[in-house]
Structures are given as structure tokens and as C-alpha cells.
Amino acid sequence: MKFVEHTGQETVIKLENVSKIYKGEHMALRDATVEIEKGEFVFLVGPSGSGKSTFLRLLNREETAEKGKIYVAGKDIAALPGYKVPYLRRNIGSVFQDFKLLPNKTVAENVAFALEAIGRPKSVIREAVPQILELVGLGRKEGSMPNELSGGEQQRVSIARAFVNRPLILLADEPTGNLDPATSVGIMKLLDRINRTGTTVVMATHDRGIVDTMRRRVIELDRGSVVRDQARGVYE
Amino acid sequence: MAVRLDYVLKETGSNLVRNLTLTLASLLTVAIALAFVAVSFLIGTGINQSFLGLRSDVQMFVYMNPGATAEQIDSVSKNLQSNPQVESVKFLDKEKTYAEFKRLFADQPDFVESINPEELPQSFRVKPTSTDADVVSAVGTEFENMTGVYRVEYAEEYARQVQKSLSTLNSWVRLFGVALIFVSVLLIFNTIRTAVFARRREIEVMRLVGASNWFIRLPFMTEGMVQGLLGALAAAGLTWGFDALWKRNFVNQVSFELLNQIKWTGGDLWKAIIMILVVGAVTGAVGSGIAVGRYLRV
Numbered sequence: 261m262k263f264v265e266h267t268g269q270e271t272v273i274k275l276e277n278v279s280k281i282y283k284g285e286h287m288a289l290r291d292a293t294v295e296i297e298k299g300e301f302v303f304l305v306g307p308s309g310s311g312k313s314t315f316l317r318l319l320n321r322e323e324t325a326e327k328g329k330i331y332v333a334g335k336d337i338a339a340l341p342g343y344k345v346p347y348l349r350r351n352i353g354s355v356f357q358d359f360k361l362l363p364n365k366t367v368a369e370n371v372a373f374a375l376e377a378i379g380r381p382k383s384v385i386r387e388a389v390p391q392i393l394e395l396v397g398l399g400r401k402e403g404s405m406p407n408e409l410s411g412g413e414q415q416r417v418s419i420a421r422a423f424v425n426r427p428l429i430l431l432a433d434e435p436t437g438n439l440d441p442a443t444s445v446g447i448m449k450l451l452d453r454i455n456r457t458g459t460t461v462v463m464a465t466h467d468r469g470i471v472d473t474m475r476r477r478v479i480e481l482d483r484g485s486v487v488r489d490q491a492r493g494v495y496e
Numbered sequence: 497m498a499v500r501l502d503y504v505l506k507e508t509g510s511n512l513v514r515n516l517t518l519t520l521a522s523l524l525t526v527a528i529a530l531a532f533v534a535v536s537f538l539i540g541t542g543i544n545q546s547f548l549g550l551r552s553d554v555q556m557f558v559y560m561n562p563g564a565t566a567e568q569i570d571s572v573s574k575n576l577q578s579n580p581q582v583e584s585v586k587f588l589d590k591e592k593t594y595a596e597f598k599r600l601f602a603d604q605p606d607f608v609e610s611i612n613p614e615e616l617p618q619s620f621r622v623k624p625t626s627t628d629a630d631v632v633s634a635v636g637t638e639f640e641n642m643t644g645v646y647r648v649e650y651a652e653e654y655a656r657q658v659q660k661s662l663s664t665l666n667s668w669v670r671l672f673g674v675a676l677i678f679v680s681v682l683l684i685f686n687t688i689r690t691a692v693f694a695r696r697r698e699i700e701v702m703r704l705v706g707a708s709n710w711f712i713r714l715p716f717m718t719e720g721m722v723q724g725l726l727g728a729l730a731a732a733g734l735t736w737g738f739d740a741l742w743k744r745n746f747v748n749q750v751s752f753e754l755l756n757q758i759k760w761t762g763g764d765l766w767k768a769i770i771m772i773l774v775v776g777a778v779t780g781a782v783g784s785g786i787a788v789g790r791y792l793r794v
Contacts, residue, residue, distance in 0.1 A: 320704075342709075343708070343709065346703075346706040346707060346708045346709070347706065348706070349703070349704060349705065349706035350705070350706035351706075352706075354704050360697070360700065360701055360704070362697065362698055362701060373701065373702075373705075374701075374705040376503060377701075377702045377705050377706070377707035377711060377712075378705060378706050378707055378708075378711075379708075379711065421705070422705075425705070425706075
């Protein structure tokens with residue numbers, strides 16, 4: 261009889277021997293096997309080009325792996341037909357270094373856009389948008405345009421947009437990469453708060469200070485390979 | 497998931513206005529291209545309707561005596577069909593002959609009234625394998641002396657020349673029309689592609705938050721459709737004007753011996769206009785759907 265290790269948590273992300281090869285030769289990810297449970301906060305660290313972004317892009321099927329299997333919420337995402345990929349992405353919020361806000365829409369419109377785009381009714385949007393803006397601390401900026409905001413505020417808008425649909429997973433690709441340390445702390449507090457609601461957060465980062473302060477699980481990549489996977493880890 | 501109508505309308509409207517100059521420019525070109533399509537359709541129809549009794553491929557008529565017996569007709573028919581110089585034969589019985597007669601003389605009802613269908617000769621319309629006058633007349637003389645044959649008539653050299661050049665003109669006009677439809681498709685496609693490119697960030701965000709492909713595509717498709725329709729409407733106006741000018745200047749004007757034969761009805765005009773409206777709307781919608789497609793690949 262075989263005993264399965266039971267942690268009392270469900271696995272939301274699972275990579276089994278995943279390799280991603282660009283242009284037939286460059287291995288962006290090499291035989292990676294990782295399991296992430298619901299509610300975890302995971303840092304992906306490693307030098308530029310080590311495969312952090314590829315790791316994230318594989319999870320919402322912006323990229324597909326050449327080898328191995330990727331499961332998100334128990335589903336083999338490579339097996340999803342194209343028309344179902346949008347439904348996968350509704351469970352995954354994404355935050356980027358460059359915010360990716362729409363410059364001709366106000367703060368509230370940018371957030372509402374995420375709900376409009378998945379066909380949520382107006383009544384839901386009217387309620388959810390002010391609520392989430394309050395949560396990220398931008399309750400008074402809903403009418404502002406993105407270019408009137410500071411970098412930190414813009415990142416808060418983008419986090420609000422990623423989280424307004426209450427996704428299972430939040431992927432953040434260097435969310436503090438364009439921000440000064442003090443502003444970064446605010447963003448990390450916000451991500452931590454979102455994590456406490458049960459949302460799994462996977463964040464790629466170069467920010468040693470943040471990783472060392474937060475002491476969460478750290479997965480280190482080097483030239484595509486997972487070289488370290490450490491609970492309550494540090495940057496190096 | 498239902499795509500909300502108000503969302504689609506809002507997006508379509510704001511995009512058309514945002515790219516106003518580009519929209520106008522492509523709209524005008526589409527209008528001109530589609531107007532040419534409609535005009536070439538009208539001219540083509542007009543050419544086909546000219547010389548009603550004489551199809552370009554019929555070179556010779558074999559008229560039977562009004563009193564010819566069924567055996568006689570049958571025998572001529574068999575001989576014609578087995579003749580190696582004959583490519584095709586069509587028999588016009590009394591009923592068909594009368595129908596054709598009524599159409600040819602529709603403007604002279606009194607004359608039509610005075611004719612008894614029984615008195616009309618039945619005939620064969622013969623297309624020889626060659627248009628060469630010698631070959632045609634050789635075939636003709638062969639049948640002139642058969643029993644029951646009243647006489648053999650040949651399409652006159654002049655009429656045949658006219659017919660030939662008109663049908664050449666017709667095929668050029670049609671070809672031109674098809675090429676112009678193609679041009680309109682490319683123009684609409686290109687405008688939408690520019691619009692899509694201008695909004696690629698928006699599309700990227702929509703994909704990230706999990707918008708379905710149709711949700712992203714639909715506003716662009718209605719935008720393309722509206723553009724195509726507007727262009728077609730302008731083209732309909734131009735076609736209307738062309739129709740009026742043509743009628744005033746050429747139709748029934750003795751001095752234009754060839755052109756005055758090319759005429760069409762009000763129904764044909766409507767057909768042309770409906771055709772370009774449909775072409776405009778469909779190519780606009782489909783072209784946009786394709787233009788946005790490359791940004792949707794997952």
C-alpha cells in the first residue's frame with residue numbers, strides 16, 4: 261500500500277518535466293517539475309533569460325510546452341481547445357512590469373474593461389469596480405487617466421484589474437521592476453493581502469530585498485533549469 | 497457567453513470616429529470600386545439583352561415550313577445532330593417561337609395580336625463548329641433542300657461582328673467587375689488591419705483577462721460591415737447617377753448605333769444596387785474577421 265502525502269491543500273499548478281524550446285535550439289525551460297498549492301506565495305528568481313517569464317507564460321497558455329505536462333486547477337492545459345483558453349485565463353490574473361494599462365481609459369474604465377471583456381453584466385461591474393479600487397487604495401482616483409498617476413498607482417490599477425474577477429491564481433512578472441523601493445513595498449503589501457484571500461501568487465522578480473524580507477517559497481531558475489526550490493527561502 | 501450589444505455598438509462607433517480620415521479615405525475608394533462593379537454589371541446585363549433573338553453562339557437558323565410534319569422535323573433534327581460540322585442545335589417549337597416573338601415585339605401589341613401562333617415557323621438554332629462564313633454556309637446549303645425546310649438564314653456578317661465584339665466587351669467588363677470586388681475587399685481589409693494594429697494593446701489586454709475570441713472580433717466585424725455598407729451606399733448613389741446619364745445620352749439615340757442597344761431595366765438597377773450592398777457588407781465583415789484573426793492566435 262502506498263501512502264500519498266496529504267497536506268490538506270489542493271494543488272493548483274503542476275509542471276511535470278516541462279521543457280520549452282525556442283526556435284528549435286534555445287531551451288527556455290529545461291525539464292522543470294514544480295508543484296504549487298492553493299494559497300501559496302511563490303517567488304521565481306534567477307538572472308535575466310533564466311526562464312522566469314517563460315514559466316509564467318506557459319501557465320496561461322500564452323506559450324505551449326514542447327515536452328511535459330502542465331496542470332492548472334487539475335486540468336491539462338495543453339489539451340484545452342483554443343476556444344476554451346479564454347476560460348482558463350479568467351482564472352488567472354496577470355500583472356506586468358509595464359502595467360499594460362489602456363492610456364485612453366480612466367482608472368475605473370481600465371478595471372471595468374476586464375469585466376466587460378468577459379461579458380459581466382453592468383450591475384456587477386458598477387458594484388465591483390469601486391470596491392476593488394478601494395481595496396488597492398485608489399478609491400479617489402477612479403476618474404484619473406493612467407498618465408496622471410505615479411508608477412506605483414498605475415501598478416495598483418493593473419493589480420485591481422487582474423484581481424477584480426477574483427482569480428484563482430495571480431501571475432506577476434517583475435511587478436516592482438519599474439518602481440522605487442518604497443513604492444515596491446506598498447505593492448508587495450497589496451500582493452500579500454491578495455494572497456491572504458486564498459489566491460495563489462506566483463511572482464517573477466529580481467528584487468533581492470523583497471524576497472529576503474518576505475521569506476516565502478523561492479524557486480530559482482538557471483538557464484531554464486530549476487536549481488533550487490526552498491520554502492521560506494531567500495534570494496540567494 | 498452572450499456578447500453584449502451595447503458594448504459592440506459603442507466600440508464600433510468610437511472606432512469609426514477615431515479613425516475618421518482613414519475611414520473616409522477607404523470609404524471613398526470602396527465606393528468608387530463598388531460603383532464600377534455595379535456599372536459593369538449593368539453594362540454586362542445590357543449587352544446580354546441586346547440582340548435578343550440572336551445569341552452570339554447561334555450562327556444559323558433552319559426554319560421549317562409551318563405545315564412541316566413531325567417526321568420531317570425529326571429527320572432534320574437527326575441530321576443536324578449527326579453532322580460533324582455542327583456543335584449544338586436548339587429546337588424552338590411553336591410555343592417558344594411565339595413567346596420569343598411576343599418579347600421582340602412587346603412594343604407593338606397590335607402586331608402581336610394579329611399573328612396566329614400556328615402560322616409561325618418552327619426553327620432550329622444551329623451553332624456550327626466554326627464561325628468561318630464558308631463553313632457555315634456549307635452546312636446551310638446541305639439542309640436547304642431537305643423536305644419540310646422553309647429556308648436557312650444566316651446571322652449576317654455585320655451582326656455577327658457586332659455580336660462578337662459586344663460579347664468580348666462583355667467578358668472584359670465582367671472581369672473588370674470581379675477584379676474590382678477583389679480590390680474593395682483588400683481596401684476594407686487594409687483599413688481594418690490598421691484599426692486593429694492601433695488597438696493591439698487593447699486586444700492584448702482583452703486576451704489576458706480572458707475575453708473570448710468572438711468578443712474581441714465582433715466590434716471589428718461590425719465596424720468593417722458598417723464601412724462596407726456605407727461605401728456601398730455611396731456607390732449606389734453613383735450607380736444611380738450613371739443609370740440616369742446613360743439613359744439620357746445613349747438609349748434610343750440614333751446617333752449611337754452600338755451603344756443605344758445596351759439598355760437595362762429598373763429591376764436590373766435594383767439588382768445591381770442590392771448586389772453591391774451585400775458585397776460591401778459581407779466583405780467588410782469577413783475582411784475584418786480575418787484581419788483581426790492574426791492577433792487572436794493563442
